[in-house]
Amino acid sequence: MRNTQPSTELPQMARAVSVRRLFRHGNRREQLTITALWLASLAASIGLGLASVIYKWSGLPLELGGTELYITVYPPLVICLLWTLTCGWWWGAIPAYLATLTLALYGGMPWPWALMFSAANPLGFAVMGLGYRAIAISRNLTSIGAMLFYVQLSFVASIFSSSGALVWCYTNRIDSTALLPIWQGWWLGAFLQSVFLCAPVMAVLWPRLEHWQQARPQLLADAGADPRGSVLRLLGCVAIGVLVYGFVTLKLADNLLQVQAAGIPAALARSLEVARDTTWAFYWVFALIIVFIAVFGYHMFIHWQTLTNKLLSDLRHANQRLYLLAGTDSLTGLHNRRVADERIASEWQRAQRLGLQAALVMIDIDHFKQINDRHGHPTGDEAIRILASEIRALSREIDSACRYGGEEFLIILPQADAEGAYTFAERLRTTVAAIPVPSEHGAFHFTVSVGIALFDAEESSHDAWIERSDSALYQAKREGRNRVVSPAAVAA
Secondary structure, three states: OOOOOOOOOOOOOOOOEOHHHHHHHOOHHHHHHHHHHHHHHHHHHHHHHHHHHHOOOOOEEEEEOOEEEEEOOOHHHHHHHHHHHHHOHHHHHHHHHHHHHHHHHHOOOOHHHHHHHOOHHHHHHHHHHHHHHHOOOOOOOOOHHHHHHHHHHHHHHHHHHOHHHHHHHHHOOOOHHHHHHHHHHHHHHHHHHHHHHHHHHHHHHHHHHHHHHHHOHHHEOOOOOOOHHHHHHHHHHHHHHHHHHHHHHHHHHHHHHHHHHHHOOHHHHHHHHHHHHHHHHHHHHHHHHHHHHHHHHHHHHHHHHHHHHHHHHHHHHHHHHHHHHHOEOOOOOOEOHHHHHHHHHHHHHHHHHHOOOEEEEEEEEOOHHHHHHHHOHHHHHHHHHHHHHHHHHHOOOOOEEEEEEOOEEEEEEEOOOHHHHHHHHHHHHHHHHOOOEOOOOOOEOOOEEEEEEEOOOOOOOHHHHHHHHHHHHHHHHHOOOOOEEOHHHHHO
């Protein structure tokens, strides 16, 4: 029979809601609610995506501290990012892709370019999903640590998704000097919407969704066995995102500088040239530092994970030892009553579910008080140990033997019929009666009374099963002790 033991698991990474498992194991309400919400989100994403093109919500100038920045407002991003963070990448990527594809075709973009352009936001969502699969951190954005991780991840994801700006400018023949507002508006708009719109919604929404997912683990996809690959990919994405951001920003600024340098004095132009070369030199040094930090961070993670795995393994073994001690009777080495009750309930449910046979055998030492009074408590303990030893010797591997209290024992016999249970009990009774127990007053023999109850599928709980075995035991006591009372004995 399966043991119910505590276990220490590695921190759980983010797990997506599986569509296949939702429609296989989910209830009707869950299926209808999630499907309706997702289809509504798909329609809203397509409609709002078209609105962003029609009303030109792209590259809007924003004055901030004397500096002009550009921002693009794209509502489908918030909707689809929420699906990605709560249910998984595919749930957000599909509506994001279809919404962007629709607006691209509406804007006259050729089919091949539109198909590639539409992957920009799903690419950013992939970075978000990868981050939460690689690092076991809560998506409850009410804590500072979780929020800081989310903000950093949002920045890198925004840089990756802004690759769509380059495709948009190329297909629309936009010159390089006008590319900066579009590219900056794309990544900055995505970043600000992720932080100031999506994050507050997640802070409110996620605790309830997390509770639902924890209560319905059968609807979630399996988690990855080893996060090392995910961490390596995440660090690679972070490094590439930061380097691409720096390169594109400097390159676009360099293009603007070259255009504007034509009308300035030669000395100033030379100074700008030196400043530009110095900036690029600084960038390449910075790039090397970023690569070093990524490699160093990965090795630090591997070292940390190795130590953590060892600590968790030691803790798991310690917990198992504690569990065995807490569930073991110190005198006999058998399970104690707490474990007995767990095993009985588990076997009753198993037999009920699968339609199997099972038997409970309740055993009590006859006149045990007289043994203690005449020979002393140490000798009484020896009698208990002898009985426990014989129970262990005659039991099968699938049986569960327990000291139920004092001189009373209980044995669970899975897949045992009346004849098998009676044969076991009678063999135990005759074996124990033949074993001499040494004492100061000379060796003596003791006997046991046994009651058997077979599993009955008509009963409402396992408590009735225990009561019937107890009643059979007391019937054996009333009939003179040193006997077995069971359905097999009655039939005979």
